[in-house]
Amino acid sequence: MALGKDYVHQQCSIARALEVVGERWTLLVVRDAFYGVRRYNDFLVHLGVPRAVLAARLQALVEAGVLDRRRYQESPPRDEYVLTERGLALWPVLRSLGAWGRAEVPGAVPVRHFHHADCGTELGSYGECPACRIPVPPADVEMRPGAGLDPDPGDPVGRALLRPRRLLVPVGREDVSEAGNS
Amino acid sequence: MALGKDYVHQQCSIARALEVVGERWTLLVVRDAFYGVRRYNDFLVHLGVPRAVLAARLQALVEAGVLDRRRYQESPPRDEYVLTERGLALWPVLRSLGAWGRAEVPGAVPVRHFHHADCGTELGSYGECPACRIPVPPADVEMRPGAGLDPDPGDPVGRALLRPRRLLVPVGREDVSEAGNS
DNA sequence: CAGTTAGGTTCATTCAATGAACCTAGAGTG
DNA sequence: CACTCTAGGTTCATTGAATGAACCTAACTG
Numbered sequence: 196m197a198l199g200k201d202y203v204h205q206q207c208s209i210a211r212a213l214e215v216v217g218e219r220w221t222l223l224v225v226r227d228a229f230y231g232v233r234r235y236n237d238f239l240v241h242l243g244v245p246r247a248v249l250a251a252r253l254q255a256l257v258e259a260g261v262l263d264r265r266r267y268q269e270s271p272p273r274d275e276y277v278l279t280e281r282g283l284a285l286w287p288v289l290r291s292l293g294a295w296g297r298a299e300v301p302g303a304v305p306v307r308h309f310h311h312a313d314c315g316t317e318l319g320s321y322g323e324c325p326a327c328r329i330p331v332p333p334a335d336v337e338m339r340p341g342a343g344l345d346p347d348p349g350d351p352v353g354r355a356l357l358r359p360r361r362l363l364v365p366v367g368r369e370d371v372s373e374a375g376n377s
Numbered sequence: 378m379a380l381g382k383d384y385v386h387q388q389c390s391i392a393r394a395l396e397v398v399g400e401r402w403t404l405l406v407v408r409d410a411f412y413g414v415r416r417y418n419d420f421l422v423h424l425g426v427p428r429a430v431l432a433a434r435l436q437a438l439v440e441a442g443v444l445d446r447r448r449y450q451e452s453p454p455r456d457e458y459v460l461t462e463r464g465l466a467l468w469p470v471l472r473s474l475g476a477w478g479r480a481e482v483p484g485a486v487p488v489r490h491f492h493h494a495d496c497g498t499e500l501g502s503y504g505e506c507p508a509c510r511i512p513v514p515p516a517d518v519e520m521r522p523g524a525g526l527d528p529d530p531g532d533p534v535g536r537a538l539l540r541p542r543r544l545l546v547p548v549g550r551e552d553v554s555e556a557g558n559s
Numbered sequence: 560c561a562g563t564t565a566g567g568t569t570c571a572t573t574c575a576a577t578g579a580a581c582c583t584a585g586a587g588t589g
Numbered sequence: 590c591a592c593t594c595t596a597g598g599t600t601c602a603t604t605g606a607a608t609g610a611a612c613c614t615a616a617c618t619g
Contacts, residue, residue: 206488206527206535209408209471212478217404219576226391235597245577250598260483271585273596281481287503288477289391291469296394299463301442306388321469321503321512330503345388353388401607417566427608432567453616455565 231366233275241352286333290322304343312337336362415457423534468515472504486525494519518544
């Protein structure tokens with residue numbers, strides 16, 4: 196990884212984090228993992244990333260301990276990629292990046308809203324629940340579509356993510372399979 | 378910017394944030410700006426980034442409204458790059474990335490510690506003060522060297538950052554100028 | 560007026576991203 | 590039992606960006 200070669204001598208834990216998640220597409224792969232995407236093909240169609248790049252990123256994330264590659268069926272051997280504890284710890288990074296992108300990038304209409312599932316309150320910029328005054332773990336976060344969300348994405352995974360969802364819950368096969376069931 | 382071309386169709390404020398700060402070196406430039414680095418040459422020696430890349434990144438950050446380029450002397454015209462409000466809003470992103478890099482990247486010895494200047498308490502993972510229970514704005518953060526910090530960095534800016542410092546306070550010329558005053 | 564400093568630009572080379580094509584192995588279908 | 594589909598890749602030529610060295614400019618310094 197090119198970043199690593201240059202960042203290694205940087206005296207900074209930010210640089211060390213960027214060695215792992217700072218490459219192109221990597222954080223979007225992790226984001227999709229939080230959204231419940233687990234399979235190679237689902238990442239592929241949802242991100243629109245080249246296959247070779249996706250394979251390289253998934254492998255790098257597994258080696259870094261961010262994702263766990265696990266066999267979910269044997270007959271045709273199929274693996275899925277699931278966030279580890281280390282990967283789950285990236286939630287504040289994604290949350291703060293998303294909050295910044297929504298608040299500070301001009302012309303941004305809210306695309307998704309994140310709520311504390313226990314009480315329904317929308318999360319604050321730090322991923323905390325303003326009502327309960329606690330940092331909300333991703334498993335307790337409910338994602339709801341916002342006004343800026345494209346109502347008809349081209350890929351089945353994007354369509355599955357139109358509905359309110361709990362984070363980390365795997366995208367169901369029934370959501371993804373049939374294309375045009377309106 | 379290559380990222381923009383591909384991320385634009387992504388329905389996500391994380392992707393929009395990455396269009397601005399997701400490129401190689403960009404977040405490290407912003408980090409240095411928080412550390413008090415303001416001048417082209419100081420970024421250059423501290424980051425070890427190619428000159429052309431630094432010029433492109435600074436220009437992009439100015440266009441994105443993250444940095445403000447301001448003339449600080451006329452006689453030889455010299456500009457400095459200072460964080461805007463929008464740039465200051467990136468502090469939670471850097472803080473959470475740094476916290477993750479320290480906690481989750483194996484073999485990481487703490488390089489710098491960040492404390493609430495008002496009370497001296499070390500910041501939590503979200504950039505909050507655990508004692509005062511408030512998010513600490515970067516101007517109120519004191520940075521102190523940690524055990525993992527190289528005690529003799531090769532560049533004068535790195536040496537200036539060895540001492541405890543308030544964030545955003547510009548790196549003084551007297552810190553940077555003389556090389557080997559032990 | 561020679562040297563230095565700040566802040567760049569230009570250019571050839573290297574390296575990674577892209578996207579299309581191809582590969583493999585098992586599953587379902589007629 | 591041939592055909593085709595699906596999941597999960599690999600390979601390869603092309604494109605594009607990063608790299609680092611060299612060069613440029615303008616002003617100040619001794």
